Amino acid sequence: xxxxxxxxxxxxxxxxxxxxxxxxxxxxxxxxxxxxxxxxxxxxxxxxxxxxxxxxxxxxxxxxxxxxxxxxxxxxxxxxxxxxxxxxxxxxxxxxxxxxxxxxxxxxxxxxxxxxxxxxxxxxxxxxxxxxxxxxxxxxxxxxxxxxxxxxxxxxxxxxxxxxxxxxxxxxxxxxxxxxxxxxxxxxxxxxxxxxxxxxxxxxxxxxxxxxxxxxxxxxxxxxxxxxxxxxxxxxxxxxxxxxxxxxxxxxxxxxxxxxxxxxxxxxxxxxxxxxxxxxxxxxxxxxxxxxxxxxxxxxxxxxxxxxxxxxxxxxxxxxxxxxxxxxxxxxxxxxxxxxxxxxxxxxxxxxxxxxxxxxxxxxxxxxxxxxxxxxxxxxxxxxxxxxxxxxxxxxxxxxxxxxxxxxxxxxxxxxxxxxxxxxxxxxxxxxxxxxxxxxxxxxxxxxxxxxxxxxxxxxxxxxxxxxxxxxxxxxxxxxxxxxxxxxxxxxxxxxxxxxxxxxxxxxxxxxxxxxxxxx
Amino acid sequence: xxxxxxxxxxxxxxxxxxxxxxxxxxxxxxxxxxxxxxxxxxxxxxxxxxxxxxxxxxxxxxxxxxxxxxxxxxxxxxxxxxxxxxxxxxxxxxxxxxxxxxxxxxxxxxxxxxxxxxxxxxxxxxxxxxxxxxxxxxxxxxxxxxxxxxxxxxxxxxxxxxxxxxxxxxxxxxxxxxxxxxxxxxxxxxxxxxxxxxxxxxxxxxxxxxxxxxxxxxxxxxxxxxxxxxxxxxxxxxxxxxxxxxxxxxxxxxxxxxxxxxxxxxxxxxxxxxxxxxxxxxxxxxxxxxxxxxxxxxxxxxxxxxxxxxxxxxxxxxxxxxxxxxxxxxxxxxxxxxxxxxxxxxxxxxxxxxxxxxxxxxxxxxxxxxxxx
Numbered sequence: 001x002x003x004x005x006x007x008x009x010x011x012x013x014x015x016x017x018x019x020x021x022x023x024x025x026x027x028x029x030x031x032x033x034x035x036x037x038x039x040x041x042x043x044x045x046x047x048x049x050x051x052x053x054x055x056x057x058x059x060x061x062x063x064x065x066x067x068x069x070x071x072x073x074x075x076x077x078x079x080x081x082x083x084x085x086x087x088x089x090x091x092x093x094x095x096x097x098x099x100x101x102x103x104x105x106x107x108x109x110x111x112x113x114x115x116x117x118x119x120x121x122x123x124x125x126x127x128x129x130x131x132x133x134x135x136x137x138x139x140x141x142x143x144x145x146x147x148x149x150x151x152x153x154x155x156x157x158x159x160x161x162x163x164x165x166x167x168x169x170x171x172x173x174x175x176x177x178x179x180x181x182x183x184x185x186x187x188x189x190x191x192x193x194x195x196x197x198x199x200x201x202x203x204x205x206x207x208x209x210x211x212x213x214x215x216x217x218x219x220x221x222x223x224x225x226x227x228x229x230x231x232x233x234x235x236x237x238x239x240x241x242x243x244x245x246x247x248x249x250x251x252x253x254x255x256x257x258x259x260x261x262x263x264x265x266x267x268x269x270x271x272x273x274x275x276x277x278x279x280x281x282x283x284x285x286x287x288x289x290x291x292x293x294x295x296x297x298x299x300x301x302x303x304x305x306x307x308x309x310x311x312x313x314x315x316x317x318x319x320x321x322x323x324x325x326x327x328x329x330x331x332x333x334x335x336x337x338x339x340x341x342x343x344x345x346x347x348x349x350x351x352x353x354x355x356x357x358x359x360x361x362x363x364x365x366x367x368x369x370x371x372x373x374x375x376x377x378x379x380x381x382x383x384x385x386x387x388x389x390x391x392x393x394x395x396x397x398x399x400x401x402x403x404x405x406x407x408x409x410x411x412x413x414x415x416x417x418x419x420x421x422x423x424x425x426x427x428x429x430x431x432x433x434x435x436x437x438x439x440x441x442x443x444x445x446x447x448x449x450x451x452x453x454x455x456x457x458x459x460x461x462x463x464x465x466x467x468x469x470x471x472x473x474x475x476x477x478x479x480x481x482x483x484x485x486x487x488x489x490x491x492x493x494x495x496x497x498x499x500x501x502x503x504x505x506x507x508x509x510x511x512x513x514x515x516x517x518x519x520x
Numbered sequence: 521x522x523x524x525x526x527x528x529x530x531x532x533x534x535x536x537x538x539x540x541x542x543x544x545x546x547x548x549x550x551x552x553x554x555x556x557x558x559x560x561x562x563x564x565x566x567x568x569x570x571x572x573x574x575x576x577x578x579x580x581x582x583x584x585x586x587x588x589x590x591x592x593x594x595x596x597x598x599x600x601x602x603x604x605x606x607x608x609x610x611x612x613x614x615x616x617x618x619x620x621x622x623x624x625x626x627x628x629x630x631x632x633x634x635x636x637x638x639x640x641x642x643x644x645x646x647x648x649x650x651x652x653x654x655x656x657x658x659x660x661x662x663x664x665x666x667x668x669x670x671x672x673x674x675x676x677x678x679x680x681x682x683x684x685x686x687x688x689x690x691x692x693x694x695x696x697x698x699x700x701x702x703x704x705x706x707x708x709x710x711x712x713x714x715x716x717x718x719x720x721x722x723x724x725x726x727x728x729x730x731x732x733x734x735x736x737x738x739x740x741x742x743x744x745x746x747x748x749x750x751x752x753x754x755x756x757x758x759x760x761x762x763x764x765x766x767x768x769x770x771x772x773x774x775x776x777x778x779x780x781x782x783x784x785x786x787x788x789x790x791x792x793x794x795x796x797x798x799x800x801x802x803x804x805x806x807x808x809x810x811x812x813x814x815x816x817x818x819x820x821x822x823x824x825x826x827x828x829x830x831x832x833x834x835x836x837x838x839x840x841x842x843x844x845x846x847x848x849x850x851x852x853x854x855x856x857x858x859x860x861x862x863x864x865x866x867x868x869x870x871x872x873x874x875x876x877x878x879x880x881x882x883x884x885x886x887x888x889x890x891x892x893x
Contacts, residue, residue: 011612055824
């Protein structure tokens with residue numbers, strides 16, 4: 001038995017340790033440990049409901065916008081309001097389209113890229129164009145300087161890197177290009193929201209003002225460029241890189257349960273009618289199920305809270321107190337994690353306490369089964385191309401997760417201009433209401449349920465006497481990076497790691513790949 | 521091309537390089553005919569890219585995400601050509617033991633600048649660990665070896681959101697932690713607050729240190745004076761509307777569309793020292809107030825507790841006739857000098873006061889309560 005510990009897992013948002021047991025070249029058991037705790041649900045208590053979303057968006061600086069949206073929705077529904085004006089819906093969709101646009105580009109290139117693209121090997125390429133030559137010179141200057149900076153100490157000699165030098169160079173060039181393209185999406189978010197991350201144009205009841213025509217046109221122009229990059233660079237990169245890494249289709253299957261609360265409202269503001277609709281898939285069966293955020297349950301036997309704090313309770317009944325920190329699982333020696341080993345609570349769904357995978361793969365599968373034409377066309381053509389027509393579950397693997405994120409980025413970008421055009425039509429038709437004041441004297445319980453780019457996200461709140469009585473946020477990482485639950489069942493990433501091949505335990509590149517496909 | 525090889529920005533022509541130097545000089549407050557040459561010379565003399573170690577502690581990565589929005593220089597140039605970013609967990613290729621090696625190699629050399637994003641947990645310290653070491657231990661030992669320590673974003677400056685009452689993890693800013701808990705009473709760090717930390721601040725401070733070879737002058741809470749000397753309100757492009765008594769009453773109303781002052785819907789610009797209206801954000805495409813939403817005061821220590829509720833008027837700042845029921849309750853008359861702050865005095869001194877300035881009590885409070893446009 002070989003114990004492999006990776007701490008820190010880099011190129012993620014958050015702080016994560018992975019512990020694996022490797023036997024005969026494969027992972028046979030795995031544990032994930034979040035190594036950061038901040039206590040949001042504790043300090044969000046007793047605050048003013050109208051401004052609580054400003055707290056909420058600080059949960060994640062990579063995806064503040066869906067956290068903000070969830071918080072607005074939780075407060076609005078608690079105060080008896082299920083819908084905002086159509087123009088407010090469209091402004092919020094535009095903000096979210098910027099968020100998804102930048103996030104998936106950043107994820108594909110900056111966070112996942114180094115797992116597949118061997119940057120130093122780009123120096124061995126024959127540069128086909130002056131542009132590629134310039135990039136090669138730039139990489140050469142870094143390597144020749146002896147200061148490798150962010151490229152230092154990676155497993156560049158690992159046999160798992162399979163791209164040709166030319167492809168390594170080309171995708172490295174796109175890595176640098178993507179840094180500029182993500183700015184286009186965030187500039188549009190800044191025109192609408194004042195800055196990015198941490199926006200200012202949201203408020204419970206709508207948005208603070210109708211964007212100017214200039215802002216809307218700026219958004220359209222920038223998102224058209226984002227769409228162009230995804231169509232002409234990112235999708236082709238996926239298609240060029242994937243054939244070298246078909247082995248990724250053979251592992252990382254995970255728990256076979258998929259969940260999404262949906263994201264991007266159509267005019268109905270019905271969660272089952274979203275561009276990416278709400279839904280669930282259980283036990284690997286190709287059947288679409290309705291899902292309810294109130295069926296979320298949390299367990300705490302393996303996390304740093306009292307055992308009976310969780311025990312299968314609704315998020316609003318769990319909270320984060322009292323903290324019961326014991327000790328970190330061991331890095332050195334043969335000892336494995338046991339007892340309490342994670343700051344994350346084990347999050348499960350429904351009566352059967354299922355661990356659920358969340359993220360673009362879940363979003364794409366549910367959109368496909370819901371019959372959304374955008375998803376159906378793209379997924380069907382992808383399946384036909386790989387010889388598996390009509391069998392979307394073949395996507396359930398590390399490779400499928402990579403592909404799903406790119407396809408989702410494309411659908412988002414393809415629809416980004418539609419929200420702006422509909423908003424312009426509303427303005428033209430005189431329908432310019434963007435804000436309705438809420439009645440903060442009411443008591444009530446409410447919830448969001450609107451996916452972040454990395455998966456299902458729901459905020460819950462109870463409002464009493466004009467204040468936040470209780471607040472609970474269940475982000476996608478709580479699902480994917482759940483530790484074992486009270487019955488000992490592994491979380492989705494833990495389960496997906498089991499079976500991951502490890503050629504060299506001293507250079508666990510394959511473990512990094514499996515973890516990164518979940519966009520933690 | 522010859523001139524490209526000369527520059528530290530190989531992707532830039534000499535002309536664009538000098539333009540960038542001009543922008544950078546402005547950022548760090550240098551002016552006059554020698555400003556651009558001074559910056560250019562300093563950059564060109566750097567035979568080795570300065571090594572940077574960037575720690576992430578109790579944070580959300582928002583400061584790093586904003587760093588990726590930098591324009592002058594663009595992030596690729598910054599990371600590959602101007603600095604050697606030897607350790608940044610969200611950017612670096614290596615992970616685990618290999619990442620730890622990058623950290624130790626650089627820190628043990630003693631030849632690096634230390635940037636911290638995120639707060640330090642004290643109760644328990646294990647609320648944030650990396651490679652089994654607490655942030656408290658990492659920051660203490662790394663501070664001692666760094667050429668300078670720069671705290672980017674309000675978390676590493678003052679604890680920020682996780683330090684909001686009741687501060688469940690005893691979160692602190694780096695300077696306070698080093699001075700109060702780590703036995704380094706004379707610790708000095710540069711604080712560059714705001715939430716998120718601003719890319720231009722980061723570049724400006726790094727550049728200031730590199731060009732001037734010393735720390736910038738700091739205010740009493742560790743902020744460079746050249747960046748944080750003036751309130752948001754004093755530089756706000758909506759200031760004229762404040763002076764004219766033109767306020768947004770309810771979001772989405774006519775005042776919203778006309779870009780009127782957000783003071784009455786909670787803007788904390790009058791009590792917040794930050795350069796947002798001047799330097800703006802994300803390639804200068806906006807700043808919070810341009811969205812129509814109020815400033816929340818994110819550059820100020822403890823703003824989560826001291827400047828909330830966010831949609832209530834800024835505390836400790838009043839305009840003539842702006843009387844709260846509580847103040848009436850303690851018997852103060854409506855036109856006595858209640859709560860005249862520095863700002864009010866400033867207005868009087870500049871002759872702005874009583875020349876069409878706002879007198880809130882005389883305004884119509886007739887903004888629509890619902891269905892605001």
